[in-house]
Amino acid sequence: MASLDFIADHTHAAPGHNAGETTSGPPASEAGGILTVDLAALVANWRALGRRAMPSECAGVIKANAYGCGIEQVATALARAGCKTFFVADLSEARRVREVAPEAAIYVLNGLIPGTPQVYAELRARPVIGSMVELAEWDAFVAATQWRGGAALHVDTGMNRLGISATDAAALAPRIRSENHGITLLMSHLACAEATSHPLNDLQIRLFREVRMLYRGIPSSLANSSGIFLSDNAHCDVVRPGVALYGANPTPGRPNPMRPVIGLKARVVQVRNVNKGDTVGYSAGWTVRRAARIAIVSVGYADGYLRASGSSDETPGGFALAGGKRCPIAGRVSMDLMAIDVTDAPPLKRGEFVTLIGDELGLDEVATAAGTIAYELLTALGHRYHRVYRVE
Ligand SMILES: *Cc1c(COP(=O)(O)O)cnc(C)c1O
Numbered sequence: 001m002a003s004l005d006f007i008a009d010h011t012h013a014a015p016g017h018n019a020g021e022t023t024s025g026p027p028a029s030e031a032g033g034i035l036t037v038d039l040a041a042l043v044a045n046w047r048a049l050g051r052r053a054m055p056s057e058c059a060g061v062i063k064a065n066a067y068g069c070g071i072e073q074v075a076t077a078l079a080r081a082g083c084k085t086f087f088v089a090d091l092s093e094a095r096r097v098r099e100v101a102p103e104a105a106i107y108v109l110n111g112l113i114p115g116t117p118q119v120y121a122e123l124r125a126r127p128v129i130g131s132m133v134e135l136a137e138w139d140a141f142v143a144a145t146q147w148r149g150g151a152a153l154h155v156d157t158g159m160n161r162l163g164i165s166a167t168d169a170a171a172l173a174p175r176i177r178s179e180n181h182g183i184t185l186l187m188s189h190l191a192c193a194e195a196t197s198h199p200l201n202d203l204q205i206r207l208f209r210e211v212r213m214l215y216r217g218i219p220s221s222l223a224n225s226s227g228i229f230l231s232d233n234a235h236c237d238v239v240r241p242g243v244a245l246y247g248a249n250p251t252p253g254r255p256n257p258m259r260p261v262i263g264l265k266a267r268v269v270q271v272r273n274v275n276k277g278d279t280v281g282y283s284a285g286w287t288v289r290r291a292a293r294i295a296i297v298s299v300g301y302a303d304g305y306l307r308a309s310g311s312s313d314e315t316p317g318g319f320a321l322a323g324g325k326r327c328p329i330a331g332r333v334s335m336d337l338m339a340i341d342v343t344d345a346p347p348l349k350r351g352e353f354v355t356l357i358g359d360e361l362g363l364d365e366v367a368t369a370a371g372t373i374a375y376e377l378l379t380a381l382g383h384r385y386h387r388v389y390r391v392e
Pocket residue numbers: 061063109189223224225226240241242243244
């Protein structure tokens with residue numbers, strides 16, 4: 001049933017498509033938007049991050065449906081490239097990864113929901129233990145079942161989100177090292193890695209080093225994407241890049257060392273001429289300043305194109321590329337549609353596409369225009385797009 005393709009998020013070989021591609025979602029001929037995920041670029045980014053962090057192991061953070069990009073597709077591509085360790089947010093994500101990566105170590109960042117240790121064992125997934133009560137529940141399970149599938153111990157070094165305190169970690173160390181609690185990773189998380197001169201970075205790196213000394217023999221992990229570029233002292237044994245895999249710049253203010261992964265195009269539903277003095281869209285907040293041509297495209301905030309990208313007479317918004325020309329979004333972004341001022345672009349036909357992300361319109365720039373960060377833009381990516389996964 002073709003309509004089921006709308007909800008199926010699994011990659012299937014698309015007959016008639018390029019051998020280097022798989023697709024999902026509605027067919028390209030019917031879709032209002034086309035999202036391209038370049039898995040070859042993603043793998044190249046993973047390799048580049050691994051080289052940068054050498055000799056540390058490079059894991060892959062693929063929580064939130066691999067930052068909106070498709071967890072099965074991304075896990076498959078990274079596992080094939082040699083990635084052995086994944087981080088997800090919850091058990092349902094762990095289950096999806098286990099299906100496509102039977103051998104991988106899968107850590108679940110949000111920790112242990114009460115009553116779930118057995119599920120971890122069934123999935124051979126590893127909880128990231130973030131509090132003393134979680135540790136107690138896991139210990140009881142491990143003692144009762146002799147399960148040795150592993151777990152991470154998360155130590156809070158200044159983020160104040162998840163993790164046991166450094167003091168608790170120090171007190172526990174002799175017990176964890178002598179009895180076998182199956183702790184396979186000691187980890188912490190940086191709060192400000194992208195702000196290279198923030199004093200908290202050094203404090204966290206130093207505090208984590210002190211804790212690590214007490215856990216010698218157990219691999220340790222601290223750095224997210226930006227942490228990899230922050231300092232070699234943050235690399236430890238395993239690095240945990242997420243957003244940089246997907247092409248966002250882990251070094252804000254400096255040139256982006258990553259390859260772009262995401263491309264988004266929106267279909268032109270119609271092109272209309274509007275008169276000077278007219279307004280465009282909801283709340284009539286964008287006034288036509290000269291006779292203009294407006295392309296109505298079929299991507300809106302329900303597709304994850306954030307409403308904050310819209311414009312008004314007072315505030316500029318985001319852009320689209322039409323025939324290589326930068327064209328401003330005209331007025332508010334609607335649920336399923338938005339208007340682009342294409343007056344200065346070469347003529348556009350009904351059914352053609354404008355670029356919303358890609359070429360000169362980088363992911364980070366588009367996020368900034370919406371007043372947010374690439375993380376939010378990626379994880380909002382919609383489910384109505386025809387998705388093309390490039391594998392070579
Ligand atoms: C999300 C997350 C990461 C990855 O962070 P990026 O900034 O996307 O690289 C790493 N570690 C933890 C604990 C996370 O929650």
